[in-house]
Amino acid sequence: MNRLQNLFANKNDNLLSIYFTAGYPELNATVDIAEALEKAGVDFLEVGFPYSDPVADGPTIQQSSEKALENGMTVNVLFEQLKDLRKRVSIPILLMGYINPMVQYGVERFCKKAAEVGVDGLIIPDLPMYEYEKLYSGCFTENNLSNIFLVTPNTSEERIRKIDDLSTGFIYLLSSSSITGSNLQVSVPIEDYYKRIKAMELKNPTIIGFGISNSSTFNKACQYANGAIVGSAFVKLLATDNYLPLIPDFIKNIKPDLSSRG
Amino acid sequence: MKYGVDEHGYYGDFGGAYIPEMLYPNVEALRKQYLQVLEDNDFKAEFDQLLKDYVGRPSPLYHAKRYSEKYGANIFFKREDLNHTGSHKINNAIGQILLAERLGKKRIIAETGAGQHGVATATVCALKGLECVVYMGEIDMARQAPNVSRMKMLGARVVPATSGSKTLKDATNEALRDWIGNPEDTHYIIGSVVGPYPYPEMVARFQSIISYETKKQLLEQTGRELPEYVLACVGGGSNAIGMFYHFLDDEEVKLIAVEAAGQGINSGHSAATTALGKDGVLHGMRTILMQTEDGQVIEPYSISAGLDYPGIGPQHAHLFKADRAQYVSATDEEALQAGLLCCQLEGIIPAIESSHALAQLEKMQFKNDDNIVICISGRGDKDLDTYIKHFGY
Numbered sequence: 334m335n336r337l338q339n340l341f342a343n344k345n346d347n348l349l350s351i352y353f354t355a356g357y358p359e360l361n362a363t364v365d366i367a368e369a370l371e372k373a374g375v376d377f378l379e380v381g382f383p384y385s386d387p388v389a390d391g392p393t394i395q396q397s398s399e400k401a402l403e404n405g406m407t408v409n410v411l412f413e414q415l416k417d418l419r420k421r422v423s424i425p426i427l428l429m430g431y432i433n434p435m436v437q438y439g440v441e442r443f444c445k446k447a448a449e450v451g452v453d454g455l456i457i458p459d460l461p462m463y464e465y466e467k468l469y470s471g472c473f474t475e476n477n478l479s480n481i482f483l484v485t486p487n488t489s490e491e492r493i494r495k496i497d498d499l500s501t502g503f504i505y506l507l508s509s510s511s512i513t514g515s516n517l518q519v520s521v522p523i524e525d526y527y528k529r530i531k532a533m534e535l536k537n538p539t540i541i542g543f544g545i546s547n548s549s550t551f552n553k554a555c556q557y558a559n560g561a562i563v564g565s566a567f568v569k570l571l572a573t574d575n576y577l578p579l580i581p582d583f584i585k586n587i588k589p590d591l592s593s594r595g
Numbered sequence: 596m597k598y599g600v601d602e603h604g605y606y607g608d609f610g611g612a613y614i615p616e617m618l619y620p621n622v623e624a625l626r627k628q629y630l631q632v633l634e635d636n637d638f639k640a641e642f643d644q645l646l647k648d649y650v651g652r653p654s655p656l657y658h659a660k661r662y663s664e665k666y667g668a669n670i671f672f673k674r675e676d677l678n679h680t681g682s683h684k685i686n687n688a689i690g691q692i693l694l695a696e697r698l699g700k701k702r703i704i705a706e707t708g709a710g711q712h713g714v715a716t717a718t719v720c721a722l723k724g725l726e727c728v729v730y731m732g733e734i735d736m737a738r739q740a741p742n743v744s745r746m747k748m749l750g751a752r753v754v755p756a757t758s759g760s761k762t763l764k765d766a767t768n769e770a771l772r773d774w775i776g777n778p779e780d781t782h783y784i785i786g787s788v789v790g791p792y793p794y795p796e797m798v799a800r801f802q803s804i805i806s807y808e809t810k811k812q813l814l815e816q817t818g819r820e821l822p823e824y825v826l827a828c829v830g831g832g833s834n835a836i837g838m839f840y841h842f843l844d845d846e847e848v849k850l851i852a853v854e855a856a857g858q859g860i861n862s863g864h865s866a867a868t869t870a871l872g873k874d875g876v877l878h879g880m881r882t883i884l885m886q887t888e889d890g891q892v893i894e895p896y897s898i899s900a901g902l903d904y905p906g907i908g909p910q911h912a913h914l915f916k917a918d919r920a921q922y923v924s925a926t927d928e929e930a931l932q933a934g935l936l937c938c939q940l941e942g943i944i945p946a947i948e949s950s951h952a953l954a955q956l957e958k959m960q961f962k963n964d965d966n967i968v969i970c971i972s973g974r975g976d977k978d979l980d981t982y983i984k985h986f987g988y
Contacts, residue, residue, distance in 0.1 A: 385759060385891040386877060388771045389615040395758050407889040432613060433876045437890030458615040459876065463603060483616040487778060492619075510617045512772050 335477050336425035337453040337502045340377060341538050341559070348560025349551070349588055350540060351567050352379040352429065354397040355414065356406025358571050363411070364418045369577055371422050373584035374591040378422075379456065379562065382411050382430035389458045391514030393565040408438045412450050419451035427481065427502075429456040444472040454479030454502045462499065470499070479503075485510045486526040493533065503538040506530060506558060513543055514565035527557035551587045563587060598843045598910070598919055604792025605881075607916060610909035612791035614879045617775040621783075622879075624698075626793045632697050633690075633800065645689050646804065649722070650679045652686075654805075656812035656968070661940040668961035669817070671968045673809055675834060676945065680715050682973030683802060683834045684786060688715035690801035692723050695782035702726045702781045706770040708735055708763035708830075709900030710742025711973060712786030717751035727751040730769040732762035739900060742977065760894040763904055767878050787831025788908030791879030795908050802837025809968055810841055822966035824959075826851045828951040829922070830866070830902035832911045834972035839920065849921065852911065853951045855897030856924035866895035866903045869915050869922040877905065883912045898927035898981060899947040901973070925954035931985050933957070934975060946973030947981060 334342070351370050355363045367378055383398035383406055390398070415426070428447060435443045435457070447455065455478055460469070465480060473480050479502025484493055487510050496504060508523060530539060541554035546566035554561035570576055570583050585591060604610050604626075612622055632638050646652040655674045662670040675683040695703060703720050705727070707713030713729040720727035729746055733755040736743050746753050759765040767790075774783045788795040788802070806825075814820045825842055827835035829852040842848040857865035865871060868883055875884030877892055885893040885905040897903040907915075914920040925933070934950035937943050945953065949971045961967065975982065982988075 386764060386768055388768050388878070389617065389775070391772075392758070399759070402891060409889075431876075433884070433886070433892070434890030436875055437873070437886065437888065459613045459879070461612060461614065461619075464611060464613065485617050485620075487620040488616060489620075507617065510620075510778050511776050512617070 335453040335479060337377060337427070337479050340425050341503065344376070345538060345559050347555050347588070348376045348540065349584070350377045350379055350560065350562040351375050352381060352562060352564035353567055353571065354381040354383055354394065354401050355411050356383065356401035356404045357397040357568070358400060360404040360406060360410070361414070363414045364421060365577060366571070366580070367418050367422045369580040370584070371424050373581045374588065375424065375584060376560065377425040377427065379427045379429045379564070382406070382408060382428055382434060384431040384434055387431060389512055391512040391565060393514045393568050397568045397571070408434050408443070412446050415450040415452065425453040426451065427454045427456055428452050432457050432460045440469050441472045444476045444478055448476035448478055452478065454481055456481040456505065458483060462495065466499065481505050483507055484530070486523065490533070493530070493535070497535045497537055500537045503540050503559065504535060505562070506539050506541045508541055508544045508554070511543060531557050548587050548589055596844060598914060598917065600792065600796045600910070604796070606910045606913035609880070609882050609912040610792055610795060611881050612879055613876045613881060614791045615775070618771065618791070618879070621774060621778050622791050628698060629694060629793055629797050632694050638693055638697065641693055642690060646686065650685050650689065651677060652804065653808040653812070654678060656809055656816065658816060659941050665940065666956050666961060667963055668965040668967055670956070671813070671822070671966065672943070673805060673838065673968055673970045675805065676943070676949070676971045676974035680718050681976065682711050682715070682946065683805060683837060684712045684715040685718065686804055686837070687786065687798050687801040687833060688712070688719045688784060691782070691784040692719035692725070695725070695784070696723060698782060700780060700782035702728070702777065703784055704728045704730065704770050704773050704781055705784045705786060706730045706763065706766040707786065708732070708766070708903065709977065710735070710739045710746065711901060711977070713746050713751070713753070714742055714749070716784050716786070717746040717749035720751065721749045728773070729753050730756050730766040730773070732756045732760070732766045734761045735763065735766070735900065762894065764877070764892060764894070771878070787833040787904070788836045788910060789831045789878055789880060789906065795880065795910055798833055799836045799840060799910060802833050803840035805834065805837035805970065806839060806841035809838070813966065813968070817966055819966065821845050821848050822968045824849045824851060824965065824967045826853065826952045826955055826967065827970040828853045828902060828948045828972060829907060829911060830855065830904045830948065831906070832908040834970050836908060836910060838968070838970040843919065850914070850919065851955060852920050852922045853955045854922060854924040855899055855902035855930070855951055856926045857896040857898070859926055860924060864896040866897040867924040868895070868905065868907045870924060872906070880906070880909050882906045882909045883915065899930065899951065901946070901948040902951065923955060925951040929954040929957070931982065934982060935986060943971065944975035945971050946975050947978045948972055
């Protein structure tokens with residue numbers, strides 16, 4: 334079992350995950366941010382590795398990726414940072430990014446290296462099921478990495494079942510069919526969608542992402558899923574000067590009942 | 596077809612549909628429906644009718660006599676420059692607008708680099724009374740201002756792409772993002788043989804009219820259906836695929852694709868993808884891609900805005916790897932000289948894109964009875980400023 338699977342085995346509700354882009358706002362900010370998030374009580378982390386053409390991302394994460402690349406972030410630099418990070422952070426870590434930098438690095442080599450530096454899983458939005466199964470699933474399982482698939486309100490039941498079969502961590506439920514950073518409106522059809530997923534009694538836990546930015550959207554999501562992910566709202570916080578001391582309050586604002594890990 | 600696509604959307608190792616789940620329903624619906632629509636008799640009849648009466652097809656196959664004399668062979672120009680809107684781009688735009696109409700879509704989006712595909716899309720949207728939004732890199736909008744005005748006159752809204760390098764690849768990203776957010780009512784008309792499957796195949800079929808006509812015209816004019824050589828320029832590669840399509844299985848026909856070398860392949864200012872690129876994934880396809888060692892896409896350069904794309908269509912990547920077609924390149928300077936020669940020998944001002952294909956003739960040796968077909972993919976009106984500035988007329 335990797336750290337992520339371990340987490341779900343011990344805790345299965347109100348899980349909070351935070352996304353941030355590695356190398357943003359400064360190249361070497363990655364470790365400090367991760368540590369602050371763990372201390373503030375976050376359950377697991379999604380660390381974005383930047384790509385020049387992030388087609389699934391809205392302006393906030395696009396700009397953070399551009400800045401990270403300007404700062405000199407590369408796959409190699411990220412792996413070096415993660416090595417240091419693991420000395421200070423023990424919660425599960427997922428890497429999130431696009432397939433092309435992995436193809437260039439060599440997908441097999443990437444998975445091996447990720448596992449070596451203490452990564453527990455990957456979220457690759459533009460790696461489809463067919464290609465994952467045909468080309469890469471072996472690299473993931475050999476290195477005990479969970480591959481996290483996305484599901485949208487428009488994903489068919491048949492496809493969700495197949496995703497459930499292939500998943501070994503959790504299923505990432507998108508609150509709407511949109512790019513990252515869009516506003517979540519919990520409308521009736523969306524609630525229907527959450528209820529529909531819940532009624533499917535999937536083998537894997539579900540985590541809701543896209544549009545979660547405060548305690549009301551977080552709590553709403555947790556009614557239907559095992560937890561939620563905050564991305565763009567946190568990346569926006571990082572744009573402010575001296576953001577590190579602001580992290581505990583940001584997390585408290587989402588999960589007021591949380592006691593920090595001192 | 597030996598070099599065709601398999602059931603998963605692959606040409607050999609290239610192609611596929613590397614798309615986020617948010618795009619899956621759109622692309623899957625298109626995959627399931629496009630062949631059915633294309634084979635429908637009513638669709639075929641309207642497509643043929645519009646190509647004939649609106650576009651002006653068949654485009655002539657012109658025996659370029661002074662060129663033939665100069666190069667010592669029979670040289671033919673396939674005149675896509677004579678199409679309505681001035682290039683081959685209209686063939687695909689007509690096909691896709693008829694498809695969108697039959698899929699019940701009300702809103703059309705497109706990306707454009709130089710503006711030729713944007714103009715073709717705005718044109719067919721006006722023809723059908725559909726809403727049209729064209730994404731164009733902010734930098735390209737400044738470089739190609741007349742085409743921006745043209746699209747606006749035709750009723751399109753032109754949205755600047757301000758992300759990344761603010762050019763064609765970023766306009767494509769913006770169009771894909773728009774499609775993610777508008778999955779129900781919107782059809783995305785991609786302008787080249789790129790993108791997730793089924794786009795490369797669908798666009799190839801719409802452009803295949805070029806080689807379909809060429810075969811018949813060659814037979815009429817020379818008594819032989821197959822030429823010795825077929826040449827076309829390649830950026831994303833839609834005119835080249837259209838020009839090659841019906842010759843792919845005729846292995847004795849030598850296919851030559853000419854990329855833009857810009858200031859020279861190793862100058863750091865080039866768009867010669869097969870020479871400089873490596874296996875990668877961009878815009879939903881696996882292909883050959885210009886990128887850094889870290890897998891970040893490199894912004895290409897060419898004097899021709901229609902050829903500066905960092906990848907090539909996946910079928911081209913396959914034809915290159917399988918050695919079915921030869922991929923060569925021409926520099927800015929070589930293309931400009933070839934364009935001027937075409938003006939002076941044949942009275943035809945070619946688009947700078949097409950001039951790249953013409954430039955290749957200088958580097959080849961022919962036999963007297965060789966038949967050679969070159970695709971003149973577009974007319975040079977849009978490039979007059981560039982030609983004039985270079986030659987000082």
